[in-house]
Amino acid sequence: MTDSEALQRAQAVRRFNRFYTRLIGALHEHLAQSTFSLTEVRVLHELSRGRAQTASVLGRALGLDSGYLSRLLTNFERRNLITRRPSETDARQSLIALTHEGHAAYAPLDAAASQEVLDLLGGLSVSSQEQLIAAMNLIERLLGDKPRQDAVELRAPRAGECGWLVHRQAQWFAAQYGWDASFEGLLARVIADYTQRNDTLRERCVVADQQGMVVGGVCVVAVSTTVAGVRLLWVEPDVQRGGIGTRLVAEATHFARRAGYTRLTLTTASTLEEPRRLCKRAGFELVSTAPERRFGKDLMIERWELGL
Known part of the structure; x- marks a missing residue:
């Protein structure tokens, strides 16, 4: 591959990044009416999956700075959205889980996000939806940190x-x-x-x-x-x-x-x-x-x- 071809490919990736960033911003417009930032919603989503996690695991999964995440979790705890309990395997770590109030706070945000995606997909034919999902899966597969192990x-x-x-x-x-x-x-x-x-x-x-x-x-x-x-x-x-x-x-x-x-x-x-x-x-x-x-x-x- 020549330097010119490599540069063209880099520019294509950057062009897609700009497009997708704008699209994601439009998809999260409902957050402007909520009390949660996009990062806070990402943390709530991770915890909503029903598995108690440590702050270090959350930080790695979401790519968040440990200090910022600590402040965010303290705020959640103050609002009674999460609970912390000592880990049975590591006394230095606390297991974090959503409270009933936390699940209740996240549910309408999750429903709104799903509806926005459904509205977006609704403008496409079934075959175009399948093509889009396949392209997304391919990007995730090729650029993921580790090989896909899906069934x-x-x-x-x-x-x-x-x-x-x-x-x-x-x-x-x-x-x-x-x-x-x-x-x-x-x-x-x-x-x-x-x-x-x-x-x-x-x-x-x-x-x-x-x-x-x-x-x-x-x-x-x-x-x-x-x-x-x-x-x-x-x-x-x-x-x-x-x-x-x-x-x-x-x-x-x-x-x-x-x-x-x-x-x-x-x-x-x-x-x-x-x-x-x-x-x-x-x-x-x-x-x-x-x-x-x-x-x-x-x-x-x-x-x-x-x-x-």
């Missing part, structure tokens, strides 16, 4: 999601390895053949769904009456090594076994560590290696097999 559901792909598997892999392999458009064509042919055959007894595609967003997928297609092939195995790079790929390969294996196949195959390049790691973990064996010119590159193509 992942393996399910059948919805309309457009098979195409997403083609789009995302073609995009990533072009950027990461310089593979040309012939790779995208190969992926597209796999999906086209799979969807047109629509053989639900012998073939299957599943995607990994995390918080309503696809983060991976795999297809099992018929190679012969006894052999099935794993195709389009994919896990988003930022959520790899979290067990998603292992689950996808296991799902493919279980389906192939139930469908009556005796062997499951997977073809990959020797430079791709993630699919090779998943193959080894699932018990696949490397049966052949050969140099080939594919996707505009000289690659060492590997064929892996698993007896079922």
Whole structure:
């Protein structure tokens, strides 16, 4: 990436920050009629989740200065909005919880905030709402302090999601390895053949769904009456090594076994560590290696097999 491209991306992030700051300000207009500041509402929200917390945990979760938070909590205590009790595990810490009055004070603020968001979403179609939430989840996933550990559901792909598997892999392999458009064509042919055959007894595609967003997928297609092939195995790079790929390969294996196949195959390049790691973990064996010119590159193509 050139310095100019990097600067353009930085400016795009700053532009979004300005837009979102204005939007958040508009969404919190109801606070102007309340006795609480935005920071105080954030603290009340954290405590309203029903779990007593220490001041240090609150401060870290909300990014607040300890002195400022201490003054805020003292004010809350004076107004009978919170209680403090000694921690059973650390006598130096106090566990903070909302009182009945604290819950009562926060409830209308929470309801007003939810209604403002509902009004905002109400101006969008259902598909646009889903697109917006997916974009928000993606920002949180990519910029979060630690990898997301949300539950992942393996399910059948919805309309457009098979195409997403083609789009995302073609995009990533072009950027990461310089593979040309012939790779995208190969992926597209796999999906086209799979969807047109629509053989639900012998073939299957599943995607990994995390918080309503696809983060991976795999297809099992018929190679012969006894052999099935794993195709389009994919896990988003930022959520790899979290067990998603292992689950996808296991799902493919279980389906192939139930469908009556005796062997499951997977073809990959020797430079791709993630699919090779998943193959080894699932018990696949490397049966052949050969140099080939594919996707505009000289690659060492590997064929892996698993007896079922």
